[in-house]
Each structure stands twice: as structure tokens, then as C-alpha cells.
Amino acid sequence: MEIHQLLYFVAVAETGGFSRAAQRCAVSQPSLSQQIIKLEHELGQSLFERLGRTIRLTTAGQALLPQAQQLLAQWRSIKQHVSDSVEQHVCRLALGIIPTIAQHFFPHGSAAFQQHYPRTTLTIVEHTTSQLLIQLIDYSLDLIIASAPIEHPLLQIESLFHEPLLVALPTTHAYAQRSALQLNDLYHMPLLALHDDHCLSQQVDAFCYEQHLEPQIVGRFTNLATIQRCVAAGLGMAFVPQSLAQTEPHPNVVYRRLVEAQPHRRIVAAWHHQRPPSNSVLALLKTNLVQSQKAEIKSQNS
Incomplete structure (x- = not known):
């Protein structure tokens, strides 16, 4: 027994005909009739007496109707509750x-x-x-x-969205006064990076490979805060997300863009x-x- 079969049964009982029930349920009359027949077979009882163009409920149909109407009311209530919960983000x-x-x-x-x-x-x-x-x-x-x-x-x-990666340098570095950097400026700089299991480290490695950069990695760390402190101490440069420079810049670090190729994530x-x-x-x-x-x-x- 399925919900749509009960829907069709109740529609026929309430409208008094298969044609009107099919219109109410927005299905073809043959489809609706077929589902009613399946429901009757499952129950082992005829639900309607077909008398020419008129129909009436059998004793089994009369017994089923209030139960079906109650079940459908509960079903609609459940659907509405779920819908309301989703809309309210419960x-x-x-x-x-x-x-x-x-x-x-x-x-x-x-x-x-x-x-x-x-x-x-x-x-x-x-x-x-x-x-x-x-x-x-x-x-x-x-x-x-x-x-x-x-x-x-x-x-x-x-x-x-896409986020640029910037080059972080100590304020004491010779390039710190430049507004932007060239790729050539990075060739011999020591690089501070995250551990390999961080996707940002993998992206930096891929960018360096694509640009034929071979930086000397002098340290790998678990977080960007440590990298910033090491950059500020003059231990090397680093590629960092622009969001870091926006939200938590280090006072002894400058953040510069690359001119020829801009890394991003x-x-x-x-x-x-x-x-x-x-x-x-x-x-x-x-x-x-x-x-x-x-x-x-x-x-x-x-």
C-alpha cells in the first residue's frame, strides 16, 4: 500500500468519479484506475461498486475511507513539519x-x-x-x-572564490621598499613553508615548479603564525594568503605581489x-x- 494509492482512493470517494479524481490528482484516468485496482488486489477487497457511470463505496471502501483520510492528514502534517524545519534551518x-x-x-x-x-x-x-x-x-x-x-x-x-598569495618579507629586507617583486628576485631566497600535508604547501610547490623557481626551503611549519614570526626574524621569505595580510599582518613583515605571475589558491x-x-x-x-x-x-x- 502506497501513499499515492490512498490519495487516488480518497479522491475518487470524495469526487464521486474516476474522471474527476484524475483531474484533481493531475494524473491520467487509466493510471489512477490502475493504482486503485492494485490497492484492491493488495487488500483483497473491492472498494467501489461500478454502476454504469456512477460509483459507490463498498463496505470495505466505507471502512477504509476514514482511515485513509486520517493517514493522509498525518502525512501532510509530516511533510509540512519537515518543510517548516528546513525553512527555519532546524x-x-x-x-x-x-x-x-x-x-x-x-x-x-x-x-x-x-x-x-x-x-x-x-x-x-x-x-x-x-x-x-x-x-x-x-x-x-x-x-x-x-x-x-x-x-x-x-x-x-x-x-x-580565488585568493591571491603574497610574498612575505621582513621589513629589514632590501626588497621591502619595492611595491612589487619580480620572479628573478626570488631565485636565491630561503623559503619558509607549511608541512607537505597542507594544501597551501602543495600549491606553493606547484607554483615554484611551474615558474622554474628552486627556492631553498629552510623550514616547514604547522601554521602560518609561526611562519610569520620566522619571516619577521629574517629567516626567509614565504608565500602567504592575502587574507593573512588583511586580517593579521605582522608589524615586522611586508607583503608584496609578484609582477609576472601571480600565485593564487x-x-x-x-x-x-x-x-x-x-x-x-x-x-x-x-x-x-x-x-x-x-x-x-x-x-x-x-
Whole structure:
């Protein structure tokens, strides 16, 4: 027994005919009649007496009608409750975000999301991309915000925005007075970088390879704050996200663009293809987490 069969049965009983019931249910009359027949076979009882062009309920049909009407009323109530809950963002959302984004992008976006959707329970997990992907694939997370490339047959990806990478130098460096740098300026500079399991490190390595740069890596670290302090101490240069220079610049560090080739990273959202974003997830992507940072990056580029 299926809901649409009960819908058709009640429609026939209330309208008094198969043709009018089919119009009410927006289906063809043969389809509606076929489902009524299937329902009768399942119950082992005839539900209607067909007397020429008129029909009337059998004893079994009379017994079924109030029960079917009650079940349909409950079904509609359940549908409405679920719809209202989704519209009001009554749910749980587990979000994964990589450290180099979480530190500078997320606090404001998280606060804005909770302000607009206070009935959503938001859980945040900060980790490297590889670890977040594992949790996303096994359904421990609903969504991750990370840096491309992310490739997996079970995932769907949506680009959010591009963020430039800047060259961080100590204020005492000879190039600190320049407004921009050339690629040639970087050839013999010592490089400070994140560990290899960070996607930002992989992007910097790829950029250096593409531009035929062979920097001497003098240190790998777990976070950008340590890298900034090492740059300020004159231990080397580093490629850092523009958001770092915007939100947490170090007083003894300058941030410069490259002229010939501008490294950047693409920020994306990713989710399991069998669990597409709910309205709450889509709403999160529209909060200041993304939109405000887009505006800041655009203003910096203009």
C-alpha cells in the first residue's frame, strides 16, 4: 500500500468519479484506475461498486475511507513539519575547514550564520584537507571548505572564490621598499613553508615548479603564525594568503605581489554526492564567510 494509492482512493470517494479524481490528482484516468485496482488486489477487497457511470463505496471502501483520510492528514502534517524545519534551518550541520582558511575567514562567517539561523546546531572541525576528506566520505562531515584541487569520484565541488598569495618579507629586507617583486628576485631566497600535508604547501610547490623557481626551503611549519614570526626574524621569505595580510599582518613583515605571475589558491566547497547540500548548507555559503571575503579581495585587487 502506497501513499499515492490512498490519495487516488480518497479522491475518487470524495469526487464521486474516476474522471474527476484524475483531474484533481493531475494524473491520467487509466493510471489512477490502475493504482486503485492494485490497492484492491493488495487488500483483497473491492472498494467501489461500478454502476454504469456512477460509483459507490463498498463496505470495505466505507471502512477504509476514514482511515485513509486520517493517514493522509498525518502525512501532510509530516511533510509540512519537515518543510517548516528546513525553512527555519532546524538541523545539525558538521562543517570541516582547513586551518589556513579557518584562522582568517571563519570566525566572522560562523557568527553571522548562527545569528541568522540560531536553530541550526553548527559543529566545526578544523584539519588538513586529507583528513577532512576522509570524514566527508564516511559522512562524519556534511561539508568542507578547503583549497582546490580536490578530486574524488564521490564528491561534488563548488568554487567559491580565488585568493591571491603574497610574498612575505621582513621589513629589514632590501626588497621591502619595492611595491612589487619580480620572479628573478626570488631565485636565491630561503623559503619558509607549511608541512607537505597542507594544501597551501602543495600549491606553493606547484607554483615554484611551474615558474622554474628552486627556492631553498629552510623550514616547514604547522601554521602560518609561526611562519610569520620566522619571516619577521629574517629567516626567509614565504608565500602567504592575502587574507593573512588583511586580517593579521605582522608589524615586522611586508607583503608584496609578484609582477609576472601571480600565485593564487581556489577556495571551494565540497560535499558527498549522495548527501547534497541542504538549505542550511547553501545558506552558509551565502553568509559573510564567502561574500565579505570576496568584497575584501576585490577591493585589494582594484
